[in-house]
Amino acid sequence: MTMLATALTVIAIVTQDQAALRAAPRDSAAQQAVLWAGDSLEIRGEKGDYLQVYDHRRERAGYIPASQVRVQSLAPEAAPELLTVVRFLKDSAGSEALGIGYAAAYLKAAPAQAIDSEVFDALGTMSERLARRASAGRPGKAGEIVAAQLEVAATYGVNMVTFERDGQMQLCSDGDAHRRVLAMPAPESRKAAAALALTRHDCVAPALTPVERYALDVWRADVLDRVKLENLAEVTKNRLHLRKAGVWASLAWQRSRRPELGAGAVQEAGRRAIDELAAVNKSELMETDAAAYSDAAIRVGASRWAAEPGLPAGPTKATVSVILSAGQPGETCVHLVDAAHDATHALLTRCTYGIVWPASATANRQGTALALAVQPLDTWREMWVFRHDPDGWHVEVLPPAVDAPRLGYVEFAGWVPGNSEMLAAREARVDGRYAQSFEVLSLATLETKKQADKVNNLSTFYRWQDPAWKAQTVSVR
Structure with missing residues (x-):
């Protein structure tokens, strides 16, 4: 059953983690379920300081203090207000599930012709950040909160791809929101962010077959090349050059394993990787990008011989x-x-x-x-x-x-x-x-x-x- 019934025009969005859904409108009543920020509830009534609600995800009814939720209209005229909240939560670390809940509410409320790439950019940013937090493997209470937020996000159709890397689980967003950004009219800065999110090296599944990996890297290179660099900030240009360098270095090695492509294709990919690394403006390289620069340099260094033609002297x-x-x-x-x-x-x-x-x-x-x-x-x-x-x-x-x-x-x-x-x-x-x-x-x-x-x-x-x-x-x- 979907969480937001078509007939609903007003919902309650939970704003606090570990909010209790109780059997009666008092603190001493039995706890029916534990709710998390971003959960969406159907409002069925009001009694004192409590709202009588129904949780479609858990199929539970109960009461929750009105102070722990925000009552939100889903009428079209409420869409601008919802988008304002999404903009705020987009960059609020730790509030990803709540932001995803508001983004889902905005998509429900806004007329189709009013929806542009901005909300999908926010959805993609929040889902990617949530995946990074989950991949960090935080123990104890912090890990429990992240796990609960992942469940909330999944309720809204924000799914994660999971695989094992270096002895621990790696979570990555499935990229649906970012693909929508690339498919819609959007500022190049927004397309650049989407391209970078979709082409992360650490989100390439290690179990791919050689054919699958080659197809993926060809696609990654194409996604990055479609972003126009002219009007982008130097910091963003650097990040794109670094990502392209790593992708083309991988393609150089993979092309060398496919003799039917010829030596020219191998040399082209190797040269492209070196050129992209050389295009980085080091004076505009942020401290936060130092690791990405070293990473790209090592990837290019590993494949740099692909750019060299011919054989040594006999x-x-x-x-x-x-x-x-x-x-x-x-x-x-x-x-x-x-x-x-x-x-x-x-x-x-x-x-x-x-x-x-x-x-x-x-x-x-x-x-x-x-x-x-x-x-x-x-x-x-x-x-x-x-x-x-x-x-x-x-x-x-x-x-x-x-x-x-x-x-x-x-x-x-x-x-x-x-x-x-x-x-x-x-x-x-x-x-x-x-x-x-x-x-x-x-x-x-x-x-x-x-x-x-x-x-x-x-x-x-x-x-x-x-x-x-x-x-x-x-x-x-």
Whole structure:
């Protein structure tokens, strides 16, 4: 049964959490139900300081103090007043369910021709904020209140999408209100807010199949590209550029897994990701957007080799290189070769289901070591280091962090003369924090001998950094 019967022209909206619906009009009467801010009640009478009401959601009748509700007309002439309350509650943290209740009342009262994108923008904003609060996993009383507000919101058709991420449940708005904003005439600032809400990285379900994920990211890129930037505030432009950078970085990796699209499509997506990151106006970057900037930079850094065309120079007598071939379905095999060994008689062969970026292959001058970028996930790039010792050739995998693969990259940054050290740059999100380091590694063990958070703070790194790495990396920004 719907909560607001068609015949109702006046309702009572509960304004306080944990309001008691009682069996009689007195405080000592038995409690019929616990009501929450945003609940809507049918008014059936009045007795003293109490209203006699019926709760259609719980199918319970009872009494509630008039001070705990607001009597609201649903006549068309009351619509402007309702919209004023919605505007106030839109940005009132903790009052999302109450705001959603008022928005629903406005949609009931307002004539169809008077309804524009503003109320849907407010609905989308409040539902997204409620989902964020629920995802925070607050214990105790705070968690109970959020759970109750989610139930109130669901009564009005505001639904959430739920999935597990990093061992806890993630809630996201289903996006219906924001999609309505994009479909209706609306200011570009409102469309930009809707596009950002609909394309959140943390609201991409991890269980999507590759085909579903690719279709979703194509849609996300299209939604963001439809927003016109000309008249937007610089802060909003920055947020759009950051989101686009992350989406296009993911598309670059996904396109590389679809050979039918060709190398040009991969390079286009990789270049677009880098360009969007470069378009950020750092002088207008808000402190609240610092994490989003680091997040976007890591996503772009993980896929940046997609923007580089071609293969490295072929092997010579003094160096080694790699040749790729297809392995099992979906697998790529890397063959380490030199002037005397081709792919058939490779020095070493290793296969992977990740994306191998052959343009990243860089050998040292002595031909005893080679670094190669391999990207198993769209947000995670590792470095393979091939090394020669008295026992022959070996390969080690250097991850961005010891944490589970989520968000990070590590890349070759230079060879240190003497054939005993190499340089590497890392960026990763570990335990919710973003970390960046520039390191001097032992070539024999790949252990970190020295590290710093800035290139200039490590003299060995500053002196021997590879010029090509310096020109291409996004870790120095």
